[in-house]
Amino acid sequence: MTAVPVDVLPRAEGAALTGALELVALAAEVDGVRPLSEEAELRLRHGGPDGGRDVLFGHAVGAAAYARLDRGDDGWQAEFVVHPELRRRGLGGTMAAKLEELAGDAPLAVWAHGELPGSAELGAARGWTRARTLLQMRMPLTxxxxxxxxxxxxxxxxxxxxxxxxxxxxxxxxxxxxxxxxxxxxxxxxxxxxxxxxxxxxxxxxxxxxxxxxxxxxxxxxxxxxxxxxxxxxxxxxxxxxxxxxxxxxxxxxxxxxxxxxxxxxxxxxxxxAEVLLYVEEDNVPAVSLYERSGFRRYAVDVQWHRAAPPA
Structure with missing residues (x-):
């Protein structure tokens, strides 16, 4: 893989924006899961709060990996996607290490949408802990x-x-x-x-x-x-x-x-x-039970992984 150095941008524009959007669309098509939340994709397309970052690894076929990184009240939050043809080559670990570097001494939370193969292994390998689980539930409308x-x-x-x-x-x-x-x-x-x-x-x-x-x-x-x-x-x-x-x-x-x-x-x-979906936190047991009684079934899972602030 012939990659160019990582670009850390206050806002992706021009070719960087086009490459990131094409990668997001391709990953959604291949995986059947949107790799970014709606909020992260809106911030990619329109810009986000001050201090946010668009992080890209380039490649001859377009963006090899993209991450959205934003500062929250409790540290940094990130979401990232790797080109489907370039997975299992260490690029996910490289992107995760870059996000840890950018977060510095602050806590870092990373969403894995759809809990695709490799996401749990990556989080565990870096010592991250599973902090939140968001269920996607679906029900027929018939x-x-x-x-x-x-x-x-x-x-x-x-x-x-x-x-x-x-x-x-x-x-x-x-x-x-x-x-x-x-x-x-x-x-x-x-x-x-x-x-x-x-x-x-x-x-x-x-x-x-x-x-x-x-x-x-x-x-x-x-x-x-x-x-x-x-x-x-x-x-x-x-x-x-x-x-x-x-x-x-x-x-x-x-x-x-x-x-x-x-x-x-x-x-x-x-x-x-024919069908409707909703999202609910897995630990909200009363809501999950209510939705299940109403006819919703568990369909997919999003997981938020946490890296605690490094020891001083």
Missing amino acids: GVDPDPRPALPDDVLVRPFRPGVDEQAWLAVNAAAFAHHPEQGGMTRRDLELREAEAWFDPQGFLLAWRVAGDGTETLLGSHWTKVHPAGETGDEPVGEVYVLGIAPEAQGLRLGRALTDLGLAHLRSRGL
């Missing part, structure tokens, strides 16, 4: 009620998201609903608008539940944001997703989660989709 009529409180109205109008209200409820979640709860206005600009965004599948007071004042109580993955991204056919389902803390107990779930699944079925 049995979903195409016209649910959930019993909502008389003062609650469900309607689609209004771009340019509802952003701030949704961000406030999202932050409150996911205050415990290290990624979802920190979504910003820019993060939301980047997703609104994506080809998959459909406001009709982004359902918001509002409490309407007698004077017409509206208060957002919760939402169910659905997504459709195109054919080839998560399978041979398009697949729907329970993308974000969040209820304001003060609205817990109103059964809005069930109502919004049913309405969102009906919307996905109306799009002609």
